[in-house]
Amino acid sequence: MIAKEKEAEILRLYHGEKRPVGTIAGQLGLHHTTVQRVLGQAGVDPKVVAPRPSMVDPFVPFLVEQLGKYPSLRSSRLFVMLKERGYPGGPDHLRQVIGRLRPKKPAEASQRLRTLPGEQAQVDWAHFGKLAIGRATRPRRQPDRRDPRPLVGPRPADRAARAPPAPGRREAPRPRAPRP
Template sequence: MIRDLYSQGLNISEISERTGYDRKTVRKYLQLKTLPEPQKRPPRPSKLDLYKPYLLEKINEKHYTAARLFREIQKMGFDGGETIVKDFVRKVRPKQGVPAVLRYETKPGVQAQVDWGELGTVEVDGKLKKLFCFSMILGYSRMRYVEFTLSIDTPTLIQCHLNAFEYFGGFTQEILYDNMKQVVIKRALKSSDSEWNSQFEDFFKCFGFIPRLCRPYRPQTKGKIENTVGYVNRDFFLGRRFTSLEDLNGQVNRWLERVNSIVHGTTYQIPLERFKEENLSPLGQVPPYKVVHKETRKVSRDCYISFLGNKYSVPYRLKNCRTSDL
């Protein structure tokens, strides 16, 4: 500033009056060839300093959410706020390009969205089996339901729906899906013209909700599902210890109690509070639905089939046939 004023034609006395510096100081700065670098203040100690090595290790190891890391260091004694943790994670985590997604809002009770994905393998009864995650989110309130399964067949999908309906106490007018084979056999330009999986068609017609399908190869048209399975993986499943599938689902139910009770990042409201406005279709208007598991068995020459270690007789006309509808 002193040199700027001097370049404007002001003399040392005038600069001294304008800036408040004495004339000796003004003269000294004008005679310097280069201005001295301002001294950097040493960084102030932070409550987070003690936990930064642990956070860096976790960030480099796996894609934990900042919210989960905050909960973990809280258990270790951290008494600061969540914002400082999120700011630190955002600063050190490599940025990844994310394509823009158009989000749209639906009215209460109108739409839910389903996501079903694989989360790797787990050991069950001494054998490695694939683990799957079913998720349903209500479009208006963002209330979530999550369940882990060892199968992705249609009966399992239907049972997960029934469990979700029970959890919410009802169901929406329509449900949006990817083009999964458990739901649709042949996708048409209009969802309503598609060839549905017969078992799933029986289910949605019984309940009276309308299945909607994402545009092919454009799962982001879901708008609100927000990669729920990926979120469950990062915020709940990674590093999780459990003794059985039942234990894992018990733990995720407790996790749901928490995530449904905190402010949602898109609506800036608590899902549990908005849920009071959902006005879902009540379960009482639908008769109890029985999930049927179909399995194929070959009929022996003496007209018997084997199922779960027992033999059952069948009509003679089915001899040497394969049947799944008995």
Template sequence: MVMNGEFFVIKEMHAKGMYITYIAKEVGRDPKTIRKLLGQNEPRRYQRSNRRIGKLDAYKAYVGQRMEDGCLNAVVIYDEIKTKGYIASVTTLRYFMRPLNPIISSKATERFETEPGEQAQVDWGHFRVDWNQSQKRLYAFVMVLGYSRTLYVEYTEDEKVETLIGCHERAMTYFGGVTRTCLYDNMKTVVIGQDEQGEVIWNERFAKFATHHGFILRRCKPYRPPDKRKS
């Protein structure tokens, strides 16, 4: 079963005139599955299944690392991963990078050097796709491990707290566990505000979820651009 976001990406690729066999190769699925999906008006509800490994999966951690290093040029990264054995097209790479670009470009990403299993960083990306002659807004849940920089990305149609919880659960399954702490920006589904002492007020439902799974919530420090005034 494909994720909702992947469903709309497949629809968008087909709307741009890409053949079914080409789309199937790019996303790592059978052409019969693609043809069946294109016959649906809406994605089916998510059900856990054994997903076929995509051609880009083995390179996602490297791509995420290069983007954090400041390289947002898909062609440059494409040339690099081709030498490592990547055999799909630059188009597939661009589709993966697109929801990550706003996260990395909108703020200076601070590199956290942590011990294995110590910390993960979580954020939402958002982008639009063509859908029924209009624009549809999609979201990308992104979790990256502080030590290995391994990425988990999941496309969704909303950023509600129940969606966020589900994404965390699937990320935990993907990583095979949970880090001691998880670091968040001012995500409205996680951070409600702060009290008079400046302490974070967490979303109660999400805080209970974190307690149940045994990880500690942390908020990113507000980013302050460097002082460029001459001394």
């Protein structure tokens, strides 16, 4: 909250001396939004700056028509089409305008799966090569196909979700999968 004297000074500088908001803010050491808020509370309508005309403005109806017919049409192709029609600008600004004009894809409904700790386990798959039991080995089925075996345990991304070790205790080393 600013003092009433500062509010009066803001109003005097704005109405009496016709100073802009930024100048008043700099002179009084206030933020420009504070000056705008005081002026708004005093009933001063905020200045609305009219947007400047753009080089793309004459071509917007054509862009809307083309994007309505072909919503997946690339910006580079639209740029070439506008250049043939006399567009004097560059592709970067046009790409931004096309992004605003392009029809949006409808949002898909989805429901997030939420589970409590310990309710669900996640398993990654790894290839271990041949399985040896005693002197017997189980060969691969085909040389080009891998034999997937489950590697049970939390994924590395789930490490952050685990509880930290108790104070004074070290975290046990994680078992590693053997290399093929």
